[in-house]
Amino acid sequence: MLERGNRTFHRKKITTVFFLCTAVLFILFLRLVYLMIAKADYYGGKAVELHERERSIKAARGRIIDCNGQVIADNKTVCTISVIHSQIEDPEKVIEVLCRELSLSEEYVRPRVEKYSSIERIRSNVDKEIGDRIREYDLAGVKVDEDYKRYYPYGSLASKVLGFTGSDNQGIIGLEVIYEEYLEGQPGTILTVTDAKGIEVEAAGESRIEPISGGDLHISLDMNIQSYATQLAYQAMETKEAQSVSIIVMNPQNGEILAMVNVPEFDLNNPYELPQEVSVSANGEELSAEEKQDLLNAMWRNGCINDTYEPGSTFKIITAAAGLESGVVTPESTFSCPGFIVVEDRKIRCHKVGGHGAEDFVLATMNSCNPVFITVGLRMGPETFYGYFEQFGLLRRTGVDLPGEAGTIMHDLENIGDVELATISFGQSFQVTPIQLLTTAASIVNGGRRVTPHFGVKITDTDGNLIETLEYPVEEGIVSEETSATMREILEMVVSEGGGKNAYIEGVRIGGKTATSQTLPRGSGQYIASFIGFAPADDPQVIAIAIINRPQGTYYGGQIAAPVIRQLYENILPYLGIMDYNGDVIEEE
Numbered sequence: 001m002l003e004r005g006n007r008t009f010h011r012k013k014i015t016t017v018f019f020l021c022t023a024v025l026f027i028l029f030l031r032l033v034y035l036m037i038a039k040a041d042y043y044g045g046k047a048v049e050l051h052e053r054e055r056s057i058k059a060a061r062g063r064i065i066d067c068n069g070q071v072i073a074d075n076k077t078v079c080t081i082s083v084i085h086s087q088i089e090d091p092e093k094v095i096e097v098l099c100r101e102l103s104l105s106e107e108y109v110r111p112r113v114e115k116y117s118s119i120e121r122i123r124s125n126v127d128k129e130i131g132d133r134i135r136e137y138d139l140a141g142v143k144v145d146e147d148y149k150r151y152y153p154y155g156s157l158a159s160k161v162l163g164f165t166g167s168d169n170q171g172i173i174g175l176e177v178i179y180e181e182y183l184e185g186q187p188g189t190i191l192t193v194t195d196a197k198g199i200e201v202e203a204a205g206e207s208r209i210e211p212i213s214g215g216d217l218h219i220s221l222d223m224n225i226q227s228y229a230t231q232l233a234y235q236a237m238e239t240k241e242a243q244s245v246s247i248i249v250m251n252p253q254n255g256e257i258l259a260m261v262n263v264p265e266f267d268l269n270n271p272y273e274l275p276q277e278v279s280v281s282a283n284g285e286e287l288s289a290e291e292k293q294d295l296l297n298a299m300w301r302n303g304c305i306n307d308t309y310e311p312g313s314t315f316k317i318i319t320a321a322a323g324l325e326s327g328v329v330t331p332e333s334t335f336s337c338p339g340f341i342v343v344e345d346r347k348i349r350c351h352k353v354g355g356h357g358a359e360d361f362v363l364a365t366m367n368s369c370n371p372v373f374i375t376v377g378l379r380m381g382p383e384t385f386y387g388y389f390e391q392f393g394l395l396r397r398t399g400v401d402l403p404g405e406a407g408t409i410m411h412d413l414e415n416i417g418d419v420e421l422a423t424i425s426f427g428q429s430f431q432v433t434p435i436q437l438l439t440t441a442a443s444i445v446n447g448g449r450r451v452t453p454h455f456g457v458k459i460t461d462t463d464g465n466l467i468e469t470l471e472y473p474v475e476e477g478i479v480s481e482e483t484s485a486t487m488r489e490i491l492e493m494v495v496s497e498g499g500g501k502n503a504y505i506e507g508v509r510i511g512g513k514t515a516t517s518q519t520l521p522r523g524s525g526q527y528i529a530s531f532i533g534f535a536p537a538d539d540p541q542v543i544a545i546a547i548i549n550r551p552q553g554t555y556y557g558g559q560i561a562a563p564v565i566r567q568l569y570e571n572i573l574p575y576l577g578i579m580d581y582n583g584d585v586i587e588e589e
Contacts, residue, residue: 060075060185060211061075061169061183061184062184062185063075064176078131079145081098084143086116090139097134101134102134131144150164159271160174173300178403189208191207213461216461218458220455220456228571229247229259230263233564237548242548242550244262244549245547245548245549249568250438252445255454256455256457274299278295309549310428311530313427313513313516315515319426320365320490323379331486332361335360335371337356337359337372340371343374346419350369351516368498370426374425378421382420385424386413389410394408398433398436399452409431409432410430434547438545444487448477451474458470495533502566503563505570508535508569508573508579509535509537510536514556515529529555530546542578546568
């Protein structure tokens with residue numbers, strides 16, 4: 001009886017195990033069916049990925065094109081040389097060829113050739129001629145892929161505006177970095193299939209995902225104007241032994257920048273090459289990496305937007321406009337200048353020691369009389385004057401489409417007493433960028449519209465089809481049309497009869513203002529000479545500023561900066577169709 005019970009128990013146990021095994025096998029079968037059918041594409045793709053080698057193909061970067069259709073940033077075909085360790089058949093031959101053709105040391109090449117990796121880059125930006133020679137050796141495991149390198153046909157011209165790209169073809173400074181999203185394009189890939197040992201399967205061939213070229217950036221910069229302005233800047237720098245010279249030329253009606261010069265410039269095709277005179281440290285030793293980078297950053301710096309300075313008397317354009325707009329002064333208001341003015345405990349002198357005597361406001365502006373402008377500032381008071389700083393846009397950045405724009409350095413309202421107000425009124429004790437001062441002056445003479453200074457105009461594809469038109473803010477009502485018209489008349493008299501007469505061109509109505517300001521710290525004996533001029537004075541189509549930093553000898557803006565703008569206008573006004581080559585203004589029908 002007991003034996004029969006044991007047999008029954010064992011049969012039940014075996015039956016249970018059988019059913020469990022059958023259930024497990026059935027589940028495994030279902031899983032296998034799921035993987036083989038439902039997930040076939042997924043795991044098939046994984047299997048292919050396991051045996052694929054991928055090499056990137058750079059996209060052609062979008063070109064930069066000036067307002068006349070001249071290509072000023074282009075692409076040059078180069079090669080990237082790489083090795084795949086598992087495919088190399090003769091490593092010594094590979095090392096020998098790459099060292100010789102690429103002018104590299106064996107210490108550099110050998111560890112890369114012998115490294116166990118899917119792909120190892122040896123060198124990029126190799127001249128196409130050299131890449132073609134390496135390809136002709138037909139070395140197993142050596143890959144020569146065509147690539148693109150940025151090329152600047154005009155060398156150093158507009159270097160601090162255009163900027164340049166790094167080894168990865170991405171923008172570093174200038175327009176190249178601001179418009180990166182349009183210019184960069186989408187890279188492609190080359191896919192090859194390998195066996196379990198990593199050897200390419202020739203029968204499988206290569207598959208390519210083609211790159212998509214970046215968009216072309218069309219800008220307002222006119223390389224003809226840029227070229228001539230650069231010549232004038234270098235001439236002024238050499239003649240006056242100045243530290244640097246900056247020139248900006250802009251359309252005051254829409255903010256399009258026609259030229260922006262910062263000399264000395266640098267070679268865009270060799271942006272990491274320092275000038276010979278600064279290639280060693282002060283003690284004659286080789287520069288440290290940190291010292292070299294500091295010098296490169298200084299060389300790349302765009303003083304027109306990155307640096308601030310005390311503007312001096314060119315700021316009287318703003319003081320005059322605020323005074324007229326607020327009603328504290330009219331063109332007929334009379335003053336008397338004894339050669340100084342006392343504010344609290346300070347005696348602030350006029351540049352004419354003996355004083356200008358009796359004068360109306362127009363004559364005071366022509367004379368650039370400090371006591372009169374101090375009086376205008378004091379009449380407005382801190383709150384009213386500061387309100388005009390905000391209204392004119394001086395306390396915010398211009399929004400120019402270049403990186404690193406500096407902001408205005410101005411006293412806080414609560415810290416502006418009478419002395420601070422007096423010095424601000426004639427352009428001292430605060431700092432602005434050249435682009436800020438020029439943009440504010442443009443808004444005062446163009447009818448009262450605050451334009452956004454800019455280079456970018458539109459983006460097109462490689463076939464010239466429009467992708468996007470670039471637009472920029474315009475703010476109306478900066479000053480009234482009446483104040484703007486009055487300022488144009490006064491500033492025209494500054495050039496025709498006053499301190500800006502060295503910018504005068506016979507037969508052409510030009511308005512402007514000179515300035516001579518001290519560099520900081522005061523007492524150094526160093527100055528900044530500058531001039532802002534616009535033409536035609538009754539309907540400004542072009543406005544420009546010239547700034548000569550630390551000139552030697554004569555340093556007055558009216559004597560050395562105004563002639564730069566005169567020479568510029570003598571050349572470009574006929575070119576722009578504003579006057580003919582006989583000096584006559586071209587009237588529109």
